[in-house]
Amino acid sequence: MSEERHIHPIVRPMEGVAGRTSEWRTARPELFDYNCIKCMQCVLHCPDDCFTINEDGIPVIEQTYCKGCMICASVCPVDTIIEIPTLPGGEIDAIDPKSVAPEPKKKRK
Amino acid sequence: MVSQKELVQLELNSNSIKQGNLACAGCQLNAAFKHSLTAIKNNGIAVVPACCTSVIQGAGDGYGMNVPIMNTAFAAAPAVASGIKRRLLKEGNTDTTVLVWAGDGGTADIGLAALSGAAERNEDIIYIMYNNAGYQNTGNQKSGATPRGTKTTTTTTGKKSRGKNIARMMVAQGVPYVASANSAFATDLYDKITRAVEDFKGGFRYIEIFSPCPPGWDVDTRDTHAMGKLATETGYWPLWEAVDGVVTLSKRGARYNDPAKRKPFQEYTKLQGRYAHIDEQLLILAEEDIEFEWKWIRRFMGEL
Numbered sequence: 001m002s003e004e005r006h007i008h009p010i011v012r013p014m015e016g017v018a019g020r021t022s023e024w025r026t027a028r029p030e031l032f033d034y035n036c037i038k039c040m041q042c043v044l045h046c047p048d049d050c051f052t053i054n055e056d057g058i059p060v061i062e063q064t065y066c067k068g069c070m071i072c073a074s075v076c077p078v079d080t081i082i083e084i085p086t087l088p089g090g091e092i093d094a095i096d097p098k099s100v101a102p103e104p105k106k107k108r109k
Numbered sequence: 110m111v112s113q114k115e116l117v118q119l120e121l122n123s124n125s126i127k128q129g130n131l132a133c134a135g136c137q138l139n140a141a142f143k144h145s146l147t148a149i150k151n152n153g154i155a156v157v158p159a160c161c162t163s164v165i166q167g168a169g170d171g172y173g174m175n176v177p178i179m180n181t182a183f184a185a186a187p188a189v190a191s192g193i194k195r196r197l198l199k200e201g202n203t204d205t206t207v208l209v210w211a212g213d214g215g216t217a218d219i220g221l222a223a224l225s226g227a228a229e230r231n232e233d234i235i236y237i238m239y240n241n242a243g244y245q246n247t248g249n250q251k252s253g254a255t256p257r258g259t260k261t262t263t264t265t266t267g268k269k270s271r272g273k274n275i276a277r278m279m280v281a282q283g284v285p286y287v288a289s290a291n292s293a294f295a296t297d298l299y300d301k302i303t304r305a306v307e308d309f310k311g312g313f314r315y316i317e318i319f320s321p322c323p324p325g326w327d328v329d330t331r332d333t334h335a336m337g338k339l340a341t342e343t344g345y346w347p348l349w350e351a352v353d354g355v356v357t358l359s360k361r362g363a364r365y366n367d368p369a370k371r372k373p374f375q376e377y378t379k380l381q382g383r384y385a386h387i388d389e390q391l392l393i394l395a396e397e398d399i400e401f402e403w404k405w406i407r408r409f410m411g412e413l
Contacts, residue, residue, distance in 0.1 A: 014171030016129035024134060040117040044295055045334050047140040049126050065128035069135030069323075070331035 016065065021048075022090040025068025027083045030097045033058045035080035035105050042072035042081060078105065111299050116147070123147045123175070130173025132165045135330030137320040137337060138239050139165065141292040142174065142210070145237060145318070148302035151175050153206040154193055158186040158220060160212035161246045161322075162239075183219040186211055187227035190234045198233070206306055208235040214244045217253035217273045224275075228284050228313045235305055235314045238275060239292075241322040249325040256345075258395030259383045261325075267387040271398055276317040277405055280351045285312040288350040291319040293337025297348060297361045304350075319346045327382020336380065344371040344399045347406055356409035366403065374399065 022028070031042075036058050043051040043059050047069065050062040061072070068090065073081040080102055085094040111119070125146035132139040138161055146153070156179045157163050163180055166172040181189045186209045194207040211220060216238040224236060243261050244250040251261040253273040260267055279287045286309040290298040298318065305314040321328060321336040328336055340346035341362050348362030364370050374396045378384035384392065 011169070011171050013127055013173070013175050015127045017127070017167030017169060017171050017173045018129055018131040021129045040114055043117050043121070044113055045140060045293075047132065047136055047138075047143070047333075048128060048130070049120070049124070049143055050128055051121075053121065062128060067134035068330075069333070071135055071334045074331045075334055 021065050021067050022063060025066065025086060025090040026088075027068050027070065027085045028063060028066060028090065028093070029061055029068070029070060029072050029081045030084050031059060031061055031072075032080050032082065032101055035078050035102060037078055039077060041075045041077065045071055045075050047071065111296050111303075113296055116144075116296055116299055120144070120147045123151050125151055125175050127171075127173045127175065130165050131167050132161075132173075133323055133330075135323045135333045136161075136165070137292040137322070137333050138162065138241060140295070140334075141239055141298065141318045141320050144292070144295045144298045145208075145210075145302050146174065146176060148299045149176075149206050149208065149306060152204060153208055154179065156181055156186050156190040156193065156207065156209045158183050158209075158211050158215040160210075160215050161241065162210055162212070164246045183215050184223050186215065186220055187223045187232070187234070187236060190236075191227055191230065191232040194233050203310075206235060207233075208237055210237050210239070212245075212252075213238060213240045213242060213254035213275075214252040217275050221253075221275075225278075225282065228279060228282055228315070231285070231313050233311050233313075235302075235316065237302075237316050237318060239318045239320040241320050241325060242272070243322070243325050245322045245325040256395060257398055258378075258387050258391045259326075259381075260385075260387065261383070267391045269391070271401070274402065274405075276315065277402075277409075279315040280354055280356065280409055283354055284315050284351075285309050286314040286350070286352060288316045289319075289346070289348055290316055291337050291341055291346055291348060292321070293319075293334050294341065294348065294361050297359055301350060301359075325383070327385075328380060332380055336377070339372065339377045339380075341365065342372045343374050343377045344368065344403065345374070345377060347403065349406060351409060354409065355411065356406055358406075358410070366407075368400065368403075371399075 348359040
């Protein structure tokens with residue numbers, strides 16, 4: 001026993017204390033960016049902080065930890081976040097996301 | 110007053126909660142924690158008694174929030190926070206906010222004596238109670254703050270008595286700053302906590318946050334945000350703040366002072382399984398409780 005496991009009495013903040021939480025879900029959100037109006041409602045109200053913003057200013061969903069609560073889909077004013085059912089395990093889609101993609105809307109200039 | 114887009118940017122920068130913590134899907138308490146800690150700029154120490162948050166933080170190699178957390182016994186949280194703050198002040202640290210983050214069971218039932226004691230000593234701490242109307246992490250037992258007419262595992266035919274309103278008790282005790290907020294109104298919540306941190310430093314501050322619970326209330330996870338909004342729109346959860354015992358209504362919730370402008374209470378109850386199969390007479394009494402609370406608010410506003 002040369003290497004003893006070191007147990008610290010103090011722990012620090014870290015990601016994924018509950019593991020890969022996407023395993024919990026039965027459906028996942030998919031954001032179709034062509035209709036996005038960048039209102040950021042989904043980012044603001046996501047209870048698990050599972051959003052980042054890409055260089056175009058469009059929200060991106062962090063699928064590793066998304067628990068699939070679908071609040072983002074319910075607050076989206078243009079309905080461009082769509083619920084995709086997943087197989088047990090939360091990783092593999094049960095249907096093809098393209099088959100439920102919303103119609104592109106004309107953007108007001 | 111912060112705008113929604115500014116708040117989003119602040120939250121992305123502060124990263125107050127870590128992804129993949131143990132909160133249930135759709136838990137509004139997690140959202141409330143995110144908005145509150147952003148307002149404190151992660152410069153705080155959270156004292157958490159036994160409650161849902163002590164589950165959410167996780168147990169093991171790390172924890173799911175970005176501030177130091179001190180776990181305490183149920184009834185001890187305000188006393189522990191007072192001690193931490195006094196020690197910080199002795200070291201000359203006046204910036205760090207010490208907050209108690211407790212549930213409604215730990216506030217309305219078990220921790221009430223210690224809360225009232227810390228308020229009386231006017232300790233320099235912020236006490237935040239998130240109201241999910243029951244002991245949700247142990248399986249939805251009734252707490253003092255559970256509203257009338259709801260089904261829990263200990264009130265299977267609906268709670269018969271009116272719930273306690275601790276925020277009102279704190280106003281009556283003369284706490285310098287008391288506020289009622291809602292996790293669904295993020296900017297309003299952010300402004301209230303910022304105000305508590307900056308303008309009322311040095312005294313006791315009490316903030317109560319409405320936070321819908323998907324498993325306990327039997328609500329679809331996607332509806333928990335809508336539930337919070339409806340609670341304010343039906344008049345069930347008024348948004349107000351009180352400075353030295355005088356209540357002013359918040360901008361977002363002021364119009365619901367007029368019963369004619371409120372949405373029907375049934376819109377709020379029909380989406381929740383905990384109000385299903387409850388005696389109609391009891392639901393009528395539950396609806397009357399809304400106006401009962403508003404009468405108290407008008408009294409504290411000096412209108413009655």
